[in-house]
Amino acid sequence: MLSVQSAATVRATLPAVGANLDAITERFYAGMFAARPELLRDLFNRGNQAAGTQRQALAGSIAAFATYLTDHPDDRPDAMLARIAHKHASLGVAPDQYGIVHEHLFAAIVDVLGEAVTPEVAAAWDEVYWLMANALIALEKRLYEESREPGWRDWEVVERVAETADVVTFRLRPSDGGPVADFRAGQYVSVRVELPDGARQIRQYSLSGAPDSALRQISVKRVAEDAGSPAGEVSEHLHARVQEGAVLELSAPYGDLVLGADTDRPLLLASAGIGVTPMIAMLAQLAQDGSACPVTVLHGDRSPADHALRTDQELYAAKLAEARVHFWYEEDAPEDAHTGLVDLADIAVAPGTHAYLCGPLPFMRAVRTQLIGKGVAPADIHYEVFGPDLWLTQG
Known part of the structure; x- marks a missing residue:
């Protein structure tokens, strides 16, 4: 080298x-x-x-x-x-x-x-x-x-579903009527849109539907302006301008946060906010496969009203014989959920667990630290970052 x-x-x-x-x-x-x-x-x-x-x-x-x-x-x-x-x-x-x-x-x-x-x-x-x-x-x-698909392909929006006040799901089919190739649960696609100033900006969104579906599904959270960052150009465009019948350009699926081949080992799927999207695809895949492995599902959100795709998360988990679901909410937590941030202190983690994390970086760092403290090997903890990967820049 x-x-x-x-x-x-x-x-x-x-x-x-x-x-x-x-x-x-x-x-x-x-x-x-x-x-x-x-x-x-x-x-x-x-x-x-x-x-x-x-x-x-x-x-x-x-x-x-x-x-x-x-x-x-x-x-x-x-x-x-x-x-x-x-x-x-x-x-x-x-x-x-x-x-x-x-x-x-x-x-x-x-x-x-x-x-x-x-x-x-x-x-x-x-x-x-x-x-x-x-x-x-x-x-x-x-x-x-x-890749089993062309680099960029036109997809028609056949359904638009408001999941929460800030999250919309788009279900899409190929405009050319061709087949929809399977993807690996956890992968994402790039979406390219033309903005009012003529720029053709690209963003990545995890595929939040079942891998063998005849449709592709993405769930997009509107990125609001905050003290350090501008509002999301593409997410705002999708929320405000893209309705049923619109056409979007999508890339082929990519991404390396995917379920491993060793499906007999215990799994832990931890997400926060819109990081739930790849976990939905993973749960759908496990349910379709009739997986009998132990699966622990953890999710944290601001409130139940902000928890996108919760129904899908619960339905897919219910189809698994050995699934346990734990939710945390900072506000308005119901009796069957925890109050506050995700905390693994009282969560049993089986030996040999493979963990998959997606959410804000502080959330993933905290969960990873707790998992290692419970004996999970660092090599068995996998993560996905939405946006630039700042993991290496922060200690």
């Missing part, structure tokens, strides 16, 4: 590069979008750029990849790369775009670090970049080849 000489150089310069990664990535995005404005308009998430979260995620992934290479020069972090590759494939990222990123990223490194970027330093970090880029290109090529 990483050459001995480059490993030594990267190891020596990683503290300086790491300390300046936020400035480097900020300069990188500014330079790239100035030169290629169509990338911000039609590929990158403008909301994440405005909030700075995409910059943080990129900095975290670069630092994590470089650190891993210096600690394990003959290996590479395939789990991290696979997560990125699935996201890139859902966006339709092409190999030649890595050259564009390289040009502007290294220009930003030189701008920020100046004379510290000697030819030796530049060559070492160039090797790091292309090791990561070429690995992603290969992974994405395989994902494209394995």
Whole structure:
């Protein structure tokens, strides 16, 4: 993997590069979008750029990849790369775009670090970049080849269901009348919409229906403006403008948060808020398969009125012989639910459990910590982040 000489150089310069990664990535995005404005308009998430979260995620992934290479020069972090590759494939990222990123990223490194970027330093970090880029290109090529659907396809909205005040489910069928390929429970699709200013923005939404259905189903939460982030452009567009009969562009399904092949082991499905969506597909798959494995379902929400897809969650769990369901609500909790945040203190977790988590990052961190404390192996805890993956940037 990483050459001995480059490993030594990267190891020596990683503290300086790491300390300046936020400035480097900020300069990188500014330079790239100035030169290629169509990338911000039609590929990158403008909301994440405005909030700075995409910059943080990129900095975290670069630092994590470089650190891993210096600690394990003959290996590479395939789990991290696979997560990125699935996201890139859902966006339709092409190999030649890595050259564009390289040009502007290294220009930003030189701008920020100046004379510290000697030819030796530049060559070492160039090797790091292309090791990561070429690995992603290969992974994405395989994902494209394995996909049973075209890259982008038109889907007609055949039903729109208001789940809560802020969540709407769209059920869709192919506009061309062709078959609907199965997906793996837990996967997502990209949705591309044209906004009033002409931008064609893309967002990912988990498939919240059964994998073998003749329809595709996504459940979209309206992203409201808060102190740190603008309102969601695409979620607001879908809520306000997309009715039955409308046509949406969807990618093929991607994502690596999927049920494993070893279905005899105990499962724990933990979600919060709109993170319930991939868990619904997993429960539907388990119910269809007649799974007899023990399944623990945990979900936290602000209130019962905010709990989207609760009926589906309960119906699918009721079809499983060994399912236990626990709900937590911060407000208005009924007698059969817990009050407050999700807490595993009184939840029995069987040995050998495989856990799947989806929800806000603080929720997943807290649940993961409690699961490890109950003896669940870290390698058996899988998660999905909606938006930029900031797990690596926050300790």
